[in-house]
Amino acid sequence: MTKPVTRRALLVGAAAGAVGLIGVDALRGKLSERVLSASQSLTIRTQRILLRRRPLVREFSPADISVVFPTNGTTRPVGDDYGRLAAGGFSDWVLRIDGLVATPLALSLAQLRRLEARTQITMHNCDEGWNAVAQWKGVPLGHLLKLAAPTMRANYVVFHCMDKREDGQHYYESIDLFDAFHPQTILAYEMNGRSLPVAYGAPLRLRVETQIGYKNAKYIGRIELVDQLDRFGKGRGGWWEDADGAVWYAGQ
Amino acid sequence: MTDGSAIAGTERVYRHPLAVRLWHWVTAATVVGLLFTGFNIFNIHPRLYWGEVGNAHTIPIIALESTETGGPRPTTRPAPAALRLGSHLWDVTGHLGVVADAGEDGLYFMIVATPDSWQFGAMRAWHFALAWMLFLTWACYSVYTLVGGRLRRTLLPSARQVTARAIVQDLWDHLRLRAPRGEAARHYNLLQKLSYLIVLFCLIPSIVLSGLTMSNAVTARFPELYALFGGRQSARTVHALCALALCMFALVHIVQLFVAGFINEVRSMITGQFEIPRESGK
Numbered sequence: 001m002t003k004p005v006t007r008r009a010l011l012v013g014a015a016a017g018a019v020g021l022i023g024v025d026a027l028r029g030k031l032s033e034r035v036l037s038a039s040q041s042l043t044i045r046t047q048r049i050l051l052r053r054r055p056l057v058r059e060f061s062p063a064d065i066s067v068v069f070p071t072n073g074t075t076r077p078v079g080d081d082y083g084r085l086a087a088g089g090f091s092d093w094v095l096r097i098d099g100l101v102a103t104p105l106a107l108s109l110a111q112l113r114r115l116e117a118r119t120q121i122t123m124h125n126c127d128e129g130w131n132a133v134a135q136w137k138g139v140p141l142g143h144l145l146k147l148a149a150p151t152m153r154a155n156y157v158v159f160h161c162m163d164k165r166e167d168g169q170h171y172y173e174s175i176d177l178f179d180a181f182h183p184q185t186i187l188a189y190e191m192n193g194r195s196l197p198v199a200y201g202a203p204l205r206l207r208v209e210t211q212i213g214y215k216n217a218k219y220i221g222r223i224e225l226v227d228q229l230d231r232f233g234k235g236r237g238g239w240w241e242d243a244d245g246a247v248w249y250a251g252q
Numbered sequence: 253m254t255d256g257s258a259i260a261g262t263e264r265v266y267r268h269p270l271a272v273r274l275w276h277w278v279t280a281a282t283v284v285g286l287l288f289t290g291f292n293i294f295n296i297h298p299r300l301y302w303g304e305v306g307n308a309h310t311i312p313i314i315a316l317e318s319t320e321t322g323g324p325r326p327t328t329r330p331a332p333a334a335l336r337l338g339s340h341l342w343d344v345t346g347h348l349g350v351v352a353d354a355g356e357d358g359l360y361f362m363i364v365a366t367p368d369s370w371q372f373g374a375m376r377a378w379h380f381a382l383a384w385m386l387f388l389t390w391a392c393y394s395v396y397t398l399v400g401g402r403l404r405r406t407l408l409p410s411a412r413q414v415t416a417r418a419i420v421q422d423l424w425d426h427l428r429l430r431a432p433r434g435e436a437a438r439h440y441n442l443l444q445k446l447s448y449l450i451v452l453f454c455l456i457p458s459i460v461l462s463g464l465t466m467s468n469a470v471t472a473r474f475p476e477l478y479a480l481f482g483g484r485q486s487a488r489t490v491h492a493l494c495a496l497a498l499c500m501f502a503l504v505h506i507v508q509l510f511v512a513g514f515i516n517e518v519r520s521m522i523t524g525q526f527e528i529p530r531e532s533g534k
């Protein structure tokens with residue numbers, strides 16, 4: 001026979017339950033952060049082993065290029081500054097590369113076009129699940145970084161974009177130097193053989209083919225080399241990471 | 253459906269070792285989390301394609317679609333929606349399909365509206381964390397069941413179970429929702445063994461591999477994965493269909509608990525102790 005539940009047992013049980021709930025509540029914020037960061041570091045470590053010989057992602061033939069490539073995120077930055085630059089064919093636009101570099105650079109579109117270029121037909125995979133194929137031409141980021149010569153303290157490349165999001169913050173993204181020096185990581189100024197259209201990030205966008213859609217920052221105005229990401233936005237390394245809890249390392 | 257603990261003379265056996273019980277409950281919780289986050293990820297682009305490329309401008313094989321002209325982002329509410337299976341369309345307006353306003357990104361067509369606090373990016377982050385959990389615990393369990401000879405003892409059908417007569421009997425018992433009793437209740441029955449084998453060595457590996465085929469970095473190293481599934485969008489579709497199959501398994505698994513004796517079955521997966529139901533008429 002089971003004993004009837006005594007009042008004392010009930011009170012002890014309720015108290016233990018309350019303490020438990022408070023404990024879980026107090027841990028919840030930090031615990032979930034810890035779980036997600038452990039998961040991300042497991043992913044990045046595993047994928048770094050897979051990518052240690054820098055395999056290339058698949059490239060396609062011109063016949064595979066998508067007739068319609070969906071646009072996503074900002075499709076036309078608001079503001080007079082961008083409008084003026086676009087009206088002038090971005091001839092007044094300058095890409096600055098600074099931060100933890102030995103040689104800060106300021107390059108016009110014409111100067112970028114004269115540098116070493118890579119053309120690749122690749123698949124853009126949006127985190128929503130859709131994808132599309134396009135041809136991109138641009139300067140390998142690794143080549144530009146070699147010209148700027150990052151210092152020993154530089155760990156990350158931050159892309160400051162010209163478009164403002166609905167929260168008033170400029171879009172930004174960041175990758176580490178490993179992905180920055182991948183041969184297919186380029187700063188594209190051409191799409192499908194034409195100057196990069198405004199909806200796709202004119203005048204310059206990132207193509208980081210080992211990662212997923214939102215890492216490929218559009219409307220780049222400035223590239224900054226840094227040691228830590230915590231002083232940008234909410235410190236999570238990108239606009240979607242800050243606003244939506246997206247993973248920073250998006251190789252998956 | 254009797255819990256015969258009060259009946260004298262019933263036999264209890266130690267059915268599930270601790271490792272099996274732990275794996276069972278961790279996997280159950282992990283799969284619930286994966287289905288929840290996975291459904292939320294699917295929700296934002298409820299279209300499945302075959303081949304390499306699929307987007308709002310290509311034709312899906314399975315999809316929830318807006319029937320409003322102007323494509324996948326309708327402007328009227330309730331969203332005029334149709335469920336597509338190949339070339340068949342069923343009108344589901346008012347039942348499924350909502351228009352979600354994403355500010356600058358325009359309108360999205362989704363299956364259901366989800367609270368704003370359910371961040372899409374965070375859903376993906378949790379999905380990956382849970383995927384690691386599923387994979388690592390599955391790998392541990394597979395090694396345990398293979399190395400210890402447990403696979404042969406408990407999961408592979410015995411010679412007696414694969415005779416024509418035994419197969420027909422097992423099917424007939426399942427159709428009548430009759431659970432094995434007495435001697436036969438000491439082992440998993442044939443369909444039970446097959447369903448566990450399919451989940452363990454077919455569904456979970458398929459869902460892991462099709463998930464990895466959606467990774468840019470993993471496929472850079474192993475492009476063969478694309479060939480295995482017939483393209484990136486095919487892999488995404490296989491991934492979703494495997495998730496559906498896991499849901500069906502979970503449903504049947506729970507129904508079978510009631511058929512075989514809920515308390516006895518659940519207790520055996522918590523404490524390990526399983527009571528052999530006595531032969532009827534004895």
